Amino acid sequence: MSNTISIKNPQAVRSNSSSETNGLSGSPGRPKSAESKMLGDVAELNSKAIRFKKFEALLECAVVDMEQLKKLSWMGVPEEIRHTVWKLLMGYLPSNSKSRDDILKKKRGEYLEYVHQQFFEGKSSLDQALVHQIHIDILRTNASIPLYQNTIIQESLERILYIWAIRHPASGYVQGINDLATPFFQVFLQSYVPLEDVERVDVLRISQDSLNEVESDTFWCLTRLLDGIQDNYTHAQPGIQRQIARLKELINRIDAQLYAHFQSEGVEFIQFAFRWMNCLLMRELPLKSTIRMWDSYQAEGIEGLSEFHLYVCAAFLVKWSAELKKMEFQDIIQFLQSCPTATWGDRDIELLLSEAFMWKSLFGSSPNHLKPS
Amino acid sequence: MSKDDEYDYLFKVVLIGDSGVGKSNLLSRFTRNEFNLDSKSTIGVEFATRTIQVDGKTIKAQIWDTAGQERYRAITSAYYRGAVGALLVYDITKMSSYENVNRWLKELRDHADSNIQIMLVGNKSDLKHARAVATEESKTFAADNGLTFIETSALDSSNVEPAFQKILTEIYRVVSNNALKAGESAGGPSLSGGKAIVIDASQPAPVE
Ligand SMILES: Nc1nc2c(ncn2[C@@H]2O[C@H](COP(=O)(O)OP(=O)(O)OP(=O)(O)O)[C@@H](O)[C@H]2O)c(=O)[nH]1
Ligand SMILES: [Mg+2]
Numbered sequence: 001m002s003n004t005i006s007i008k009n010p011q012a013v014r015s016n017s018s019s020e021t022n023g024l025s026g027s028p029g030r031p032k033s034a035e036s037k038m039l040g041d042v043a044e045l046n047s048k049a050i051r052f053k054k055f056e057a058l059l060e061c062a063v064v065d066m067e068q069l070k071k072l073s074w075m076g077v078p079e080e081i082r083h084t085v086w087k088l089l090m091g092y093l094p095s096n097s098k099s100r101d102d103i104l105k106k107k108r109g110e111y112l113e114y115v116h117q118q119f120f121e122g123k124s125s126l127d128q129a130l131v132h133q134i135h136i137d138i139l140r141t142n143a144s145i146p147l148y149q150n151t152i153i154q155e156s157l158e159r160i161l162y163i164w165a166i167r168h169p170a171s172g173y174v175q176g177i178n179d180l181a182t183p184f185f186q187v188f189l190q191s192y193v194p195l196e197d198v199e200r201v202d203v204l205r206i207s208q209d210s211l212n213e214v215e216s217d218t219f220w221c222l223t224r225l226l227d228g229i230q231d232n233y234t235h236a237q238p239g240i241q242r243q244i245a246r247l248k249e250l251i252n253r254i255d256a257q258l259y260a261h262f263q264s265e266g267v268e269f270i271q272f273a274f275r276w277m278n279c280l281l282m283r284e285l286p287l288k289s290t291i292r293m294w295d296s297y298q299a300e301g302i303e304g305l306s307e308f309h310l311y312v313c314a315a316f317l318v319k320w321s322a323e324l325k326k327m328e329f330q331d332i333i334q335f336l337q338s339c340p341t342a343t344w345g346d347r348d349i350e351l352l353l354s355e356a357f358m359w360k361s362l363f364g365s366s367p368n369h370l371k372p373s
Numbered sequence: 374m375s376k377d378d379e380y381d382y383l384f385k386v387v388l389i390g391d392s393g394v395g396k397s398n399l400l401s402r403f404t405r406n407e408f409n410l411d412s413k414s415t416i417g418v419e420f421a422t423r424t425i426q427v428d429g430k431t432i433k434a435q436i437w438d439t440a441g442q443e444r445y446r447a448i449t450s451a452y453y454r455g456a457v458g459a460l461l462v463y464d465i466t467k468m469s470s471y472e473n474v475n476r477w478l479k480e481l482r483d484h485a486d487s488n489i490q491i492m493l494v495g496n497k498s499d500l501k502h503a504r505a506v507a508t509e510e511s512k513t514f515a516a517d518n519g520l521t522f523i524e525t526s527a528l529d530s531s532n533v534e535p536a537f538q539k540i541l542t543e544i545y546r547v548v549s550n551n552a553l554k555a556g557e558s559a560g561g562p563s564l565s566g567g568k569a570i571v572i573d574a575s576q577p578a579p580v581e
Contacts, residue, residue, distance in 0.1 A: 129469070133442065136393040136414075143411035174444045175392070175414045236447040274417035274448060283416065330435070333420050 052078050055085070064088060064095040074299040076292060076346065083191035086184070089298035090221045104217075111216035114163050126162070130173060134161045137178045142287060147186070150203045156215045157181055164223060171233035176279045180225060183282075183291050184218040199287075228302040232277060240277040243310055244269050250314045253363060258321045265329040272336035276313050284316070284339050285349075292349045308360060315355035380424055380433040384544050385455050387485075389477055390462035391470040392441030395496040398527035399462065400438045403537050408528055415440045418452055425538065427545045434541055446480065453485035458492070458544045460536065465495040465524065466503040471511070478518065490547065492521045492540045499526040 055078060058069055069088060077085045087093040092107070093100050123131065138158050142148040148157075160181055165173035190198040192210045203211075231239035248269045252259040262269075275283050280297075282290050293312070300308040317324075320339065324332055341348070388396040397415050401407045404421040419438045424431060437456070439449035453459070461477050463470040474493065481489060493515045495506060508524060515522035521539060525532040 133392060140411075140413050143413075172444070175440060175442045176416050178414075233444070235444075237444070270448070271418065271420075278416050283413065330420075330422055337419055 048078070051075070052080075055081055059084060062097055064097070066095050070299040070301070074296050076350070077295045079190065080194065082291075082295070083188050086187055086294075086298060087217065087221065090224050090302070092217065092220050092224065107220055108213060108216040111163075111219050112212060114167075115159055118163060118166070119159070127166070130162060130165055131158075133175070134158050134165070134173055134178070137161075137175055141178050142182060145199045145287065147189075147199050147201060147203070148182070152203050152211065153185075156211060157185065160185075160215060160219045160222065163219065164226070167223075168226070168230070171230060174233040174278075176275075177222075177226065177233065179279045179282045181218055181222050182287065183294050184221045184225075185214060186287070187291060188214045188217050224302060225305075229306055237278070239306070240274060241270075243277045243306065243313075244273050246310055247273055247313055247317075250310065250359070250363060251317060254314055254359060255318050255321055258318065258325060261325050262332070265327075265332060267329060267332050271333055273313060273317075276316070277309075280309060281312065281316065285341055286344060289341070289344050289346070289349045292346045293353065296353050307364070308356065311356040311360040311364070312352060314359055315352050318355075319352070379431065381430040382545065382548065383433045383435060384457050384541060384548075386434055386436045386458040386460065386540065386544075387453055387456045388436060388438045388460050388462060389449075389480070390441060390460075390494075391464070391467070391473050394441065394462045394464040394467070394470050395527045396438050396441065396460075396462050399460070399494070399496060399525065399533060399536075400436055402527045402530055402533045404436070406530070408530075414442075417445060417448055423537075425541060427538075427542050430545065432541050432545060434537065450480055450484040453481060453489075456485055456489055457548070458490045458540045459485065460492050460494050460540065461520070462494045462496050463506070464497050465506045466497055466500050468505045471495075471506045474514070488547065490521075490540055490543045491519075492523065492536065492543075494536055495522075495524040496527060498524040498531060499529045 051072070054072055058064055058072065059081065066088070069085065073085055073089060084093070088095065094103055118126065135158060138148075138154050138161075141157070147153055157178070161173055161178060164177070186198055189201070189206075192206055192214070193201050226233070229239060231237075232243075233239075248259075251262075251269075280290075281293070285293070297305050297308065316339075317336075320335065324335065327335060388400060390396055392414065397412055397419070398408055400419075400421055401409050401412075404423045415438055417440055420436065421438070422433060422435050424433045426432070437452050439445070439452060459481055461474060461481075463474055465471075478491070481491065493511060495508070495511055511524075512522055521543065523532055523536045523539065525536050527533060
């Protein structure tokens, strides 16, 4: 039995160098002569530089053209400026550069006030069951990445989740939300250590003020993200149920054979797709891949994120169609519990995203102007 | 991949209990002899199988590991249907996980088949210095409620193998008894994967 339910450890096998800044990593599956490979790399570096310039030009404007920013971001955001771009895309920073500092100051102050209110009496005054649930989950969050082993980081994430939970009693903290906080946290922290691999950074060298900023910014961006998908986490998780029903429908249209095979094997979509919806595929992908994916997710807008995610899930499932069609029930479930994505890089994600985009254009609800009058 | 597909019986078993008591690690210890240092919380339900021998018969256990958090109960309880056994796990160092055992029993009464075999499992027995639930107390509780009881450690493996062996054997006894009474053999060899489960015609899966 080769596919067991072990949660993969994708980060451990990935190189430390970020594929975003490392333009020299060629695609492994494509044999090329050394010379043409080098030429290809040069071209890629050039196009990266051009893209970077375009981002810079946009961000320098007094008022950022958000439509342009979304368009550019969809194709991936350079690591150096990702923190700012994400804050803009999430609507946390205003497009008008003049008011940005004030807003940041206000929001960060507000969050620190929440922390103070909750925590100044010490841990014993907190909701102990909630503290416990969040704590055991944070201990199990990205346990293979050194950054998340650090207690300062763990406590910071625990505060974010605790405060989010008590401010959102309709859902409260739901397992999996811990995962969703980490891309923001990691991207924002990266901006304070631009030259280092944030996943192995020495946290003690980062000032308390900086850490507070990262924590506040993460809280607000996570809050915005969850605002758009809150019914994924309320009682009986209706948002997820709906998404799974739609995924099933979609697969029936995209890949009827796979759909029929699942039916004859007794495979239910909820058995594998529940986690895909609950954690936005984060459990199926290396963290760095998720971060690249979120460039495009945020470019789709908070309102469009759930919708687009549905098509990404469809593209993700259909990707393994050939293998899955040869499998029986148990092997299907076990395969889908630990999809072989440990070596995925940005290119794999981009392929997935473009397939999702295609399915969405084909099957998505047509905009009004396309409807027959 | 499906070499272990020759079996006499296929039993569906569920792992339930509070979040963090060690259900996922008990499962990985039993099916792969692994303790996962970077394990993550279970979202929804996960699944693994292992085949063992009981009385010369080959028994395939299809084990569904469920998420412990209350919010997931609506989703996970659908998986109880068709299960012939349940391991109800608590953490011997965490009193609240033991106090919740009654709530889990009620979940089973509400959603599982009435003849399901239930085993109470006190996990993390390696943490002797931090014990909060006395062995005798759980033993008495189990006896009063007609459950079998065992203490395990997924970390140092103690009693994990016996726990699963024991519940699967009990299930087998019940099933083969029923089959004798009914004068028919329950479940033939090489049932196609994931389809047939003995005791009641049942699906491995909840219907949406
Ligand atoms: N010392 C000790 N620790 C254990 C044992 N079993 C599990 N753990 C630890 O307890 C924590 C929770 O274990 P899991 O197996 O993830 O718990 P779970 O019951 O599956 O939790 P949910 O998926 O959230 O419902 C992990 O940090 C494990 O390392 C054990 O036998 N001994
Ligand atoms: Mg688990």
